[in-house]
Amino acid sequence: MADISRRALLRMGGGVAAMPLLGATGPCALAAAPAAWPARPIRLVVTFPPGGSSDIVARLIAPLLSEQLGQSVVIDNKPGAGSSIGAQLVAQSPNDGYTLLVSNSAALSIAPSLLEKRSYDPLASFEHLAYVGAVPTVFALHPSVPAGNIRELAAWIRASDSPVPFGSGGAASVGHLVGEQFAQELGLRMEHVPYRGAGPMRADLLGGQIKIAIDALPQNIALQKQGRVKLLAVTSARRVPQSPQTPSVAELGFGQLVSENYVGISAPAGIAREHAQRITEAVRQVCRRPEVAQALEAQGFVTQDMDAAGFTRLVAAQASTWAAVARRTGATL
Structure with a gap:
């Protein structure tokens, strides 16, 4: 009985001691713990x-x-x-x-x-x-374009009777600016065709609706292996391990086009x-x-x-x- 009474008193004492804290509002009140971050998606x-x-x-x-x-x-x-x-x-x-x-x-x-x-x-x-x-971008061509390198591509564009369209994944993309700069540097008549993303642009390139695209390299590596596109140059200072056979714009003498x-x-x-x-x-x-x-x-x-x-x-x-x-x-x- 004595042990039970002592335990009961301890419980009561603990409860009584805690009661003032529950209602405290002064500087000694317990601060609410800040919510852990992140607490939602x-x-x-x-x-x-x-x-x-x-x-x-x-x-x-x-x-x-x-x-x-x-x-x-x-x-x-x-x-x-x-x-x-x-x-x-x-x-x-x-x-x-x-x-x-x-x-x-x-x-x-x-x-x-x-x-x-x-x-x-x-x-x-x-x-x-x-x-x-x-990611470096790459000059990607439809296989029907009779050009095997950047200079041959420039010659083909110059021989065209009208501005040659080139596609990019969207206005203000790296591909957009690289294409504009390429045309300006070489005095070529080219027309930018902005797409709402690289996927639709790539579909039109594969279908031949556009003949030139300046696109991110990754998604074009498999397409090149399948013979569905030709990759002329990556816009990097040197060749990249993922596509070692594709020359860089720098080694071709177009260092101003280096961009990633x-x-x-x-x-x-x-x-x-x-x-x-x-x-x-x-x-x-x-x-x-x-x-x-x-x-x-x-x-x-x-x-x-x-x-x-x-x-x-x-x-x-x-x-x-x-x-x-x-x-x-x-x-x-």
Whole structure:
């Protein structure tokens, strides 16, 4: 009985001691614990339709980021206006870490220089958190075009009675600007045909509706092996391992056409530092996985481990470079 009484008294004492705390409102009151982040699904905004390089990255890393962060990561394709629609959506979203951008050259380095009225700034509107890799573009031809290299392509275009159309995955894409610059540098009459994504553009190239496309390399490697397209040159400083038989524009004497479409992860400016650091580390850990690196390289990506500061410097440098190209070509959105 004595043991029971002591236990009862202890329970009663504990309950009595706790009672004042439950109703306390002064400085000694217990603070409510902040909600753990992330507490709900994270949206990953892709500025192109399914099938392009940004979409490939998103679909590869989203489930692995979900594992790292302990919350669902949902892909949301928001194409249009040279990638500016999706970028603007993210720039104007709450900076709570629940809306992220699959950042790329079109959205951050090119579109802002082509828009008549900027709706976001590539640096001031975002925190650039993690770099994934870059993809060179490639001059891809329908097999019917009688050209086996860049100079023969230029000669064929010059011999045409009217401007020769070339396709890209969209206005303000890297392919758009490379094609404009190619035409300007060589004095060629070419007409840009913007598509709503690389998938529809590639379908028209294969069908012969357009004869020239400047497209991301990855999706064209298999098509070349099947004899469905001819690849004349990659827009990189040197040949890439994924397509070693394809010369680079630099080795062909067109170093001014060197360009790569980078892909990374960015967030609205002002995101909490702890959230930003967690996202950065999660993306870097995912990209360090051998199977992820191999999958990216198989798709033509040149990968590199880069911290947030390094990625931000890259975005700044690319924005400056592409702004100058845009001015020279006169391209607009």
